[in-house]
Amino acid sequence: MSTLDRLTHLIHDKFGVDIAAIDADAPFASYNLDSLTVAELMFEIDDAFHVTVPDEAATTVTTLRQLATLIDGLPEKA
Amino acid sequence: MATSRIGIAGIGVTSPLGDSLQESWERLVAGRSAVGRMSFDGLPDIAAAQVTSDVSQVLTRLQQVGTERVSQMALGAVRKALADARLSAWPDPERVGLYLGTGMGGAATMDAGFGALYGGGRIPPLTVPAGMVNGASAVVAIHADIRGPVLTYAVACASGSVAMAEAAHALRRGEVDIAICGGVEAPLARGTVAAWHALRTLAPPDEGNVSQSCRPFAANRAGLVLGEGAAFFVLRREEDLPDAPRAWFAGSAVRCDALHLTNPQVRGQVSTLKAALAATGLAPADIGYCNAHGTATVAGDPVECEALRDVWGEHAAALRVSSTKAAHGHLLGAGGALEAALTVAALQAGVVPATLGVATLDARCAGVGHVLGEAQRAPGLRHAISNSFAFGGTNAALVFSRA
Numbered sequence: 243m244s245t246l247d248r249l250t251h252l253i254h255d256k257f258g259v260d261i262a263a264i265d266a267d268a269p270f271a272s273y274n275l276d277s278l279t280v281a282e283l284m285f286e287i288d289d290a291f292h293v294t295v296p297d298e299a300a301t302t303v304t305t306l307r308q309l310a311t312l313i314d315g316l317p318e319k320a
Numbered sequence: 321m322a323t324s325r326i327g328i329a330g331i332g333v334t335s336p337l338g339d340s341l342q343e344s345w346e347r348l349v350a351g352r353s354a355v356g357r358m359s360f361d362g363l364p365d366i367a368a369a370q371v372t373s374d375v376s377q378v379l380t381r382l383q384q385v386g387t388e389r390v391s392q393m394a395l396g397a398v399r400k401a402l403a404d405a406r407l408s409a410w411p412d413p414e415r416v417g418l419y420l421g422t423g424m425g426g427a428a429t430m431d432a433g434f435g436a437l438y439g440g441g442r443i444p445p446l447t448v449p450a451g452m453v454n455g456a457s458a459v460v461a462i463h464a465d466i467r468g469p470v471l472t473y474a475v476a477c478a479s480g481s482v483a484m485a486e487a488a489h490a491l492r493r494g495e496v497d498i499a500i501c502g503g504v505e506a507p508l509a510r511g512t513v514a515a516w517h518a519l520r521t522l523a524p525p526d527e528g529n530v531s532q533s534c535r536p537f538a539a540n541r542a543g544l545v546l547g548e549g550a551a552f553f554v555l556r557r558e559e560d561l562p563d564a565p566r567a568w569f570a571g572s573a574v575r576c577d578a579l580h581l582t583n584p585q586v587r588g589q590v591s592t593l594k595a596a597l598a599a600t601g602l603a604p605a606d607i608g609y610c611n612a613h614g615t616a617t618v619a620g621d622p623v624e625c626e627a628l629r630d631v632w633g634e635h636a637a638a639l640r641v642s643s644t645k646a647a648h649g650h651l652l653g654a655g656g657a658l659e660a661a662l663t664v665a666a667l668q669a670g671v672v673p674a675t676l677g678v679a680t681l682d683a684r685c686a687g688v689g690h691v692l693g694e695a696q697r698a699p700g701l702r703h704a705i706s707n708s709f710a711f712g713g714t715n716a717a718l719v720f721s722r723a
Contacts, residue, residue: 258381279385281445288442 245291245310252290253283253306266307292319326488327565327723330405330554331661332397332502336369336547336648340400344648344658345665348673349695353531353647355545360510363517367525367533368508369547369649379463386446388429389548390422391459394504397550398460401500405554406562410498413467417496418457419487420472421479421503423653425453428509435511456504468496474653477613478574478710479503481656481718484553485572491557498560502552503657516546519582521617532677534650536614536643537621537685544615547649551657567664570703570719571599577713584620588715589627593705596717597631602703605635607719609672609704610688611663614643615650622684624709629687640698642691646676656708660718663706667722670699 243251246266253275254261263273270280277300284295287309293316303309336354337344347354358368371393376384378396398418402408410416429451433443449455454472461470469490473483480503487501507513516522523543526533534545555569573595577588597604613624621643629636644662651658666672674691681690701722708716 256381257385274382278446278449279382282385285442285445 245313246307249306249310252286256283256286264306267305269304287313293317294319324492324557324559326491326555326569327558327561328553328567328569328664329556329561329565330401330403330407331551331566331664332400332402332404333551333658333661334371334373334375334393334397335549335551335658336371339373341661341665345662345669348644348647348662349671351674351676351694353676355531355533355649357525357530358508360513363510363514365525366513366517367523367530367545369545370508371549386449387459388426388450388455388506390426390504390506391456393506393548393550394420394456395460395463397502397504397552398464398500401552401554402464407498407554413465415468415497416466417468417487417490417499418461418466418470419483419490419499419501420457420460421475421481421483421653421657422453422456422472422505423474423476423479424505424507424512425474426451426455427507427512431509431511466500475714476710476712477650477652477655478708478714478716479653479656480551481660481706481708481716482574482714484657484660484718485574485716487555488569488572491555497556499555500552501555502550503651503654504550505652505654506548507546507652508548513546522546523616534616534646535677536612536616536646536675537625537681537690538678539680539682541616541618541621541682544617545645545649547651549648549651549654549658551654551661553657565723567667567723568721570602570721572596572716572718573599574714574716577715579713582711584623584709585713586623586627586630588713589624589709590630592715592717593627593631596705596719600719602719604632607703607705608640608698608701609663609666610639610641611659611704611706612641612643613707613709614645614675616643616645620709622682624707625685625688632688636688639689640672640691640696641688642673642675644673656706656716656718660706660720663704664720667701667704667720670697670701672696672698672701
């Protein structure tokens, strides 16, 4: 499963957002993920993907595709 | 405005005794306690009264982000109170106020966050908004569209009662047209329970009958039993009430002992009770029932009974008194609100609930009309008082009158 697919399912499982509503190229807010929810999502990603998402990602990353690209570029934690 | 009576238009309850005032009341007068056994890592088992329904259902999973049990219970009870008052929307949300009492706010969130941090893990990013003491108020305001004063009262075990007293004052002053008020508490988390246990105030689970671990006024009482839940009221001025109210909020008083952090004192309780009566223009003999603070601590119960004897004087023996905490536990910041709701139910039913679990009354608690064993019919009951005496010395007494 691609990182993007995994993220989509994570958002669905964690927040109950319909998978069909998640547009990887639209802002998070377009499917009702506000800044607090994105912060919570980043926290979950660290555990789910064994990475450390940098703090600034919460403000610089605005779409799911950007987030997937960022995660794919991060080193996996031991 | 000053002469308006304040009516109770609706009540919503989520308590260990049930998911509505009616259900809680019926279980109470049937003599069934909600106290059970609870286990936490590293602690001896405790007796506690839990809400057993899934309180998270009031919000979608997306809406639950940044909320916790205390805010979910508050919102659920507020929605029930609004439904009871047949209110679903209001023309001017800025004329609606929320007066919410909670002693410990999002204690479980802080507990879990600090636990993770001290264990070498990471503290979740929403620990502050979910755990802050006014988090529940914010969640209620957002989802009920309350845009007037949204205030949180942290006055330990008097929080809910103080919030209600302040709400009624705000209505009398004309600051709001609808006052939603009450209390909520969700203290049954490991660290919070451990802190209460460390203070040596908790009753151990009664090995013979865990449901009777909380025994207010009994010679063998062994301490308080923690509970959780929420109770909220919709208050309105008489001229704004669309229907007959459940009861009248006749008056209240708030005073402080100013003597000790935790030990209750007769002086402050007497002044509170006298001030509450003075606020309503009622005489001691007019009050037919007292829902006592009655936590079942060794120190607290005799002090409260002495204060009642002092204020009621020759009428003390005729004053029916019970502590419903035996059945629903001590809900801390929500305790006064739940007990106020049960006091209103008593006025409506003309029935006075009993203190459960008392085999032998402590002689130091004698001299008032304890209702023990079974609920009593009281068809002539017109006025009742509910006491909340908090750690920190703040005392509140609320007086209600039959509609």
